[in-house]
Amino acid sequence: MLRVIYALIPGVIAYVWFFGWGVAVNIILACSVALVSEAVMLAVRGRAIKPFLLDGSAPVTAFLLALSLPPLAPWWITLTGTAFAIVVAKQLYGGLGHNPFNPAMAGYVMLLISFPREMTQWLAPETVSGHALNFIEAARVIFSGALPPGLTLDAVSAATPLDALKTHLHLGETAETARRASPVFGSLGGLGWEWINGLFLLGGLWMIYKKVITWHIPLALLGSLSTMALIFHLFNSAAYVSPLFHLFSGAAMLGAFFIATDPVTACTTPRGKLCYGAGVGVLTYVIRTWGGYPDGIAFAVLLMNMAAPLIDHYTQPRVFGHK
Amino acid sequence: MSTKLWRFPGGLHLPGHKAESTQRPVERARLPGRLILPLHQHIGAEANPVVTVGERVRKGQMIARAEGYVSAPVHASSSGTVIAVGDFPVPHPSGMNAPCIVIETDGLEQWCERRPAPDYTTQDPSHLRNLIREAGIVGLGGAGFPSYIKLNPLGKAVDALILNAAECEPYITCDDMLMRERAAEIIHGIRIMRHALHAARCIIGIEDNKPEAHAALLRALGELHISDIQVTQVPTRYPAGGEKQLIQVLTGKEVPSNGLPIHIGIVCHNVATAAAVYRAVQLGEPLISRYVTITGPGVPKPRNLDVLLGTPMSELLEQCGADPASISHLVMGGPMMGFSVHSSSAPVVKTTNCLLTGRHRPAEPPAMPCIRCGACAEACPAKLLPQQLYWHAHAKEFDKAQQYNLFDCIECGCCAAVCPSHIPLVQYYRYAKGEIWTREREKQKADVARERHEFRLARLAQEKAEREARHAQKKAELAGKTAPRETALH
Numbered sequence: 028m029l030r031v032i033y034a035l036i037p038g039v040i041a042y043v044w045f046f047g048w049g050v051a052v053n054i055i056l057a058c059s060v061a062l063v064s065e066a067v068m069l070a071v072r073g074r075a076i077k078p079f080l081l082d083g084s085a086p087v088t089a090f091l092l093a094l095s096l097p098p099l100a101p102w103w104i105t106l107t108g109t110a111f112a113i114v115v116a117k118q119l120y121g122g123l124g125h126n127p128f129n130p131a132m133a134g135y136v137m138l139l140i141s142f143p144r145e146m147t148q149w150l151a152p153e154t155v156s157g158h159a160l161n162f163i164e165a166a167r168v169i170f171s172g173a174l175p176p177g178l179t180l181d182a183v184s185a186a187t188p189l190d191a192l193k194t195h196l197h198l199g200e201t202a203e204t205a206r207r208a209s210p211v212f213g214s215l216g217g218l219g220w221e222w223i224n225g226l227f228l229l230g231g232l233w234m235i236y237k238k239v240i241t242w243h244i245p246l247a248l249l250g251s252l253s254t255m256a257l258i259f260h261l262f263n264s265a266a267y268v269s270p271l272f273h274l275f276s277g278a279a280m281l282g283a284f285f286i287a288t289d290p291v292t293a294c295t296t297p298r299g300k301l302c303y304g305a306g307v308g309v310l311t312y313v314i315r316t317w318g319g320y321p322d323g324i325a326f327a328v329l330l331m332n333m334a335a336p337l338i339d340h341y342t343q344p345r346v347f348g349h350k
Numbered sequence: 351m352s353t354k355l356w357r358f359p360g361g362l363h364l365p366g367h368k369a370e371s372t373q374r375p376v377e378r379a380r381l382p383g384r385l386i387l388p389l390h391q392h393i394g395a396e397a398n399p400v401v402t403v404g405e406r407v408r409k410g411q412m413i414a415r416a417e418g419y420v421s422a423p424v425h426a427s428s429s430g431t432v433i434a435v436g437d438f439p440v441p442h443p444s445g446m447n448a449p450c451i452v453i454e455t456d457g458l459e460q461w462c463e464r465r466p467a468p469d470y471t472t473q474d475p476s477h478l479r480n481l482i483r484e485a486g487i488v489g490l491g492g493a494g495f496p497s498y499i500k501l502n503p504l505g506k507a508v509d510a511l512i513l514n515a516a517e518c519e520p521y522i523t524c525d526d527m528l529m530r531e532r533a534a535e536i537i538h539g540i541r542i543m544r545h546a547l548h549a550a551r552c553i554i555g556i557e558d559n560k561p562e563a564h565a566a567l568l569r570a571l572g573e574l575h576i577s578d579i580q581v582t583q584v585p586t587r588y589p590a591g592g593e594k595q596l597i598q599v600l601t602g603k604e605v606p607s608n609g610l611p612i613h614i615g616i617v618c619h620n621v622a623t624a625a626a627v628y629r630a631v632q633l634g635e636p637l638i639s640r641y642v643t644i645t646g647p648g649v650p651k652p653r654n655l656d657v658l659l660g661t662p663m664s665e666l667l668e669q670c671g672a673d674p675a676s677i678s679h680l681v682m683g684g685p686m687m688g689f690s691v692h693s694s695s696a697p698v699v700k701t702t703n704c705l706l707t708g709r710h711r712p713a714e715p716p717a718m719p720c721i722r723c724g725a726c727a728e729a730c731p732a733k734l735l736p737q738q739l740y741w742h743a744h745a746k747e748f749d750k751a752q753q754y755n756l757f758d759c760i761e762c763g764c765c766a767a768v769c770p771s772h773i774p775l776v777q778y779y780r781y782a783k784g785e786i787w788t789r790e791r792e793k794q795k796a797d798v799a800r801e802r803h804e805f806r807l808a809r810l811a812q813e814k815a816e817r818e819a820r821h822a823q824k825k826a827e828l829a830g831k832t833a834p835r836e837t838a839l840h
Contacts, residue, residue: 078716124719124771241724290723295737297727339738346755347359347594347732348607 028083030239034230035090035285041226042094045152045219048165049098053105056169057089060109068118084123088112091131091286095278095325096138098150099160099183102170104142108134128332129292132325139320147321151185151211152219158183185210188217189277190321192268201265213275221275231284240290243297245283247304248311249274252283255312273312282311282324292332299335299342306331306338353582356602358595360731361587362764364520364686366559371523371645374653376531379642380669384433385453385660387413387424388440391699392488393495394420399451405432408462410636413451416483422496422700423486426453427638427658429460441663441682441699445692453660464634475501475546478631482546485630486637486700491525491591491620492683494701497627500617501546509615511549512600513540513624515556515563516584516591519684522704524641525621527654529556529563532625533570539624540579542631547617551580554621555596558583588686589762593618595731607758642698644670648677648707657698663705664694672707679708686763718771726765726775732758736765740775743782748789751782759783 042050065085069076092108112134120126139146153159160168160183164175174180186194188211195205206212213221234240253270260267273279278286287293287307294303307327314323390396397414407413407426414424430453437447467473467481483498491514513536517525529536544552556564567581584590584599594605596618603614611618622640629635638659645652650671657666663682664674674694681688682702691705726736735754742751759779766775 075716078718082718084721122719124721241728290721293722295722295724295727296735300724343735343754344727344733346607346734346758348604348609348758349755350606 028087030234030237031087031285032083032090034234034239035094035227037230038223038227038281039090039094041219041223042098045222046098046150047153047160048162049100049150049160049169050093051162052166052169053093053096053098053100054090056102056105057093057109058086060106061085061089061113064110064113065118068114069122072118072122074122079123082123085113088117088131088134091281092134094281095131095135097146097148099148099165099168100145101172104138104145105169108138111137124291126291127335129286129289129328132286132328132332135325136329139325147186147190148180148184149187149190150183187277187321188212188220189315192272193321196266202268203265217276220277224275224280227280227284231280234284234288240284240288241297241300243300244288244293244304244307247301248283248287248308249279251305251308252279252312253308255309259316267316273315277315277322278324279311282307282328286324287328287331292328292335294335294338294342296339296342296344298344299338302338302342303331303335306334353580354602355582355584356599358590358598358731359733360729360764361589361595362729362767363586364588364767366586367521367645368523368526368559371521371643371652371654372526372562374651376527376641376654376656377669379655379657379661379666381428381455381457381459381658382661382665383455384662385427385430385455385658386438386440386450386662386695386697387427387453387660388438388448388450388697388699389414389424390440390448391424391494391659391701392422393493394418394422396449397421397424399435399449401432401435401451403432403435406430407432407453408460410464410638411462412484412486412636413453416486416496420496420499422488423484423636424451425486425636425638426462427660428453428455429458430455439693439696441689441691441696441702443689445690450697466632466634468632470542470545470631473545473631475548478542478546481631482627484636485626487623487626487630488637488700489620490622490626490640490700490703492687492701492703494699497619497623500612500619501543503547503617504612506612507615508547508549508612508617510551510553510601510617511540511544511547512597512611512616512618513552513554513621514591514593514596514618515554515560515567515621516596517560518557518586518588518591519686519688519704520588521645521706522643522684523645524643524654524703526560526563527643528622528625528641529560530566533563533566534574535625535628536567536621537570537574537576537579537624538632539626539628541576542627543617543619543624549617552578553600554579554581555584555590555600556581557586557590559586588764589731589760592731592760592762594760607755637700640698640700640702642666642702643704644672644707645704646681646707648672648679657702659700660697662695662697663691666698666705667694667707677707681706681708686767687761714774715772717773720769720771720773723770725768725770729764729768731762731764732760734759736775736779739782740773740778743778746785748782748786751779752786756782756786 062085066076069079112130116128116130116133117126167173191209191211192205211218235242252273256270256273260269294300310327311323314326395417398417399414401413409429411426412423413426416423433454434452438450440448479498479501487497488494589595597616605611626637641654642657643654644666667674680691682691730736738754739751761776763776
């Protein structure tokens with residue numbers, strides 16, 4: 028599972044480049060909380076601590092959750108979310124291999140529902156805001172809420188591209204005018220987000236090459252997301268943005284290669300994986316386009332987690348020698 | 351000649367480790383002082399001893415008779431005196447002792463009378479099958495199913511006789527060396543088998559990692575001017591030597607689940623079995639010896655030996671320069687499908703193709719929980735879902751395991767080899783199969799007991815009814831007799 032973290036690194040670097048050191052602080056905080064929660068729960072459950080701490084699954088959960096949080100989310104957000112993910116979503120269900128829901132996404136959704144204000148306070152890319160926080164400054168904001176003198180939250184924060192798009196569309200504008208009106212948009216997706224997504228895509232392809240994951244879920248997920256986007260875009264390009272925008276915004280690539288591919292909670296048969304991935308893609312599009320939340324990956328993944336055992340049951344491969 | 355080949359699903363490329371044991375020519379194993387011959391060296395019923403302690407036996411003499419249809423006799427591998435009939439350590443996964451006949455050899459190697467049948471073409475197939483049955487020949491590839499049964503086409507047309515020369519498991523080279531050194535015997539044996547089966551085609555399937563053996567077969571076919579036996583190289587990929595897999599690779603056909611190859615017009619035998627058939631029919635020699643690979647890190651001089659059945663494994667290890675006491679881990683078979691032998695005093699049996707040794711038992715990493723990665727399903731040549739089987743076997747939900755086609759598992763071990771959590775998957779499947787068989791046996795026993803009980807109740811009821819009838823009759827008779835007297839009294 029360490030290779031999953033290696034594959035995340037290029038995307039993380041791009042994240043730090045565009046949104047500052049807060050992401051790195053969140054990752055470190057989440058990893059520490061995850062390892063401590065895991066160790067405590069293993070001790071409480073009377074399990075061997077060392078082999079499970081070293082299996083790398085807790086840090087992967089911590090990375091995925093931290094990468095989903097706003098870069099300057101207060102420390103207690105990261106702490107509660109990670110602890111919930113490990114303690115409730117993973118260990119209380121029986122630990123590694125037994126959890127029905129993706130722990131990182133369960134933690135994220137819990138936070139999103141409970142603390143909507145903190146969870147939607149996103150930063151503008153540093154090239155837009157013009158303010159670059161160093162590691163110490165970012166840590167200070169996260170732990171005490173104190174911004175460096177002379178800076179206000181308004182100056183550094185902005186809606187995410189998916190959010191901004193939704194707001195503008197609600198105001199009756201077209202996708203095109205929205206993209207010209209706000210500085211957070213880039214040429215493909217969101218400014219910065221397109222780089223982050225591109226590098227997560229690269230890391231994901233490396234994982235497929237290294238056989239850490241198979242191609243089924245990412246391909247089906249991205250395929251169904253773009254198909255949905257393409258259909259509606261062709262139908263009405265003013266109200267529905269292009270497939271490329273969807274692929275290179277928000278958590279599309281992170282979700283396709285790193286979140287939905289969690290083997291424990293996804294389908295396991297080849298055909299099941301295709302159904303599962305396609306389901307996540309369609310639901311993501313639906314939630315992004317008509318739902319009330321900024322991104323749809325987390326809800327889509329959790330919903331499909333519920334369906335995974337059923338899909339597996341109906342997609343068993345034909346056994347050798349059977350008709 | 352290029353032949354169209356098919357591909358079986360899953361499978362693995364494994365390091366071969368075959369060169370170690372093919373560097374030295376095959377040598378005869380030394381005659382041991384004692385031969386231990388288990389009565390059960392095959393699939394089916396245990397053979398029935400026909401010799402007693404103290405009896406002198408000759409080489410090749412039948413010492414235990416086949417018991418029933420699926421069974422095989424056992425022959426003395428050398429001349430000597432029977433010194434014991436009883437339980438001794440045998441190579442078996444359970445590690446339990448089993449009934450054996452022990453012969454103290456006299457070193458004279460005196461043969462019993464042999465009745466060769468040189469011209470097999472004049473023989474009736476059923477007579478040939480009988481010769482093969484009496485010679486105690488069973489599948490030498492490892493399964494040990496009585497060969498004469500598989501040489502009976504059961505009235506079906508046999509499209510192809512396939513000879514399994516794939517020998518796909520790492521380390522094992524006994525078939526490889528047999529083909530290199532006794533290719534002509536194999537070819538002769540194949541022709542006898544073909545005659546018994548009236549097979550339309552005949553294909554030898556050999557993995558492409560055995561160029562010397564392949565060349566030897568072609569050379570032998572050329573020297574014997576035989577052109578109707580096809581030798582086909584198949585890609586080296588474990589388990590290409592599985593019967594179902596080899597049939598699929600060579601013909602594209604799938605053996606139906608719960609079915610036999612004969613149901614799709616195919617019969618598959620191992621090449622070593624073919625050589626044994628030749629010796630049995632044309633030389634009149636029963637199955638008393640076989641090639642065995644002695645290899646692994648625990649053996650200084652790995653090689654193949656021509657071994658008399660019943661020879662204790664420890665003697666073979668010594669002949670290959672190993673000290674049996676220093677070997678902590680002895681496996682019969684290969685690293686994928688073999689099993690641990692608990693005592694090196696256990697003998698070589700008909701199904702012993704390889705002795706694999708290690709100085710130390712490799713430390714197996716602790717099994718971690720299944721993370722449902724599905725690597726096992728990708729590697730499974732039977733296209734099963736090993737992970738689901740594991741969950742159900744683990745939870746003792748045997749009926750669910752059967753719904754996931756547990757019994758289509760060929761126990762090749764690919765799933766366990768790729769499992770990132772190091773779960774000994776095949777052990778779970780063997781356990782589940784064993785439990786299901788035990789339950790079925792118990793159910794059968796219970797059914798028989800219930801039937802007997804019901805029969806007894808019915809019999810008792812009938813007896814009671816008859817008794818009552820007799821009683822009533824007697825009473826009536828008595829009444830009839832006494833009535834007149836009563837009237838007389840009045």
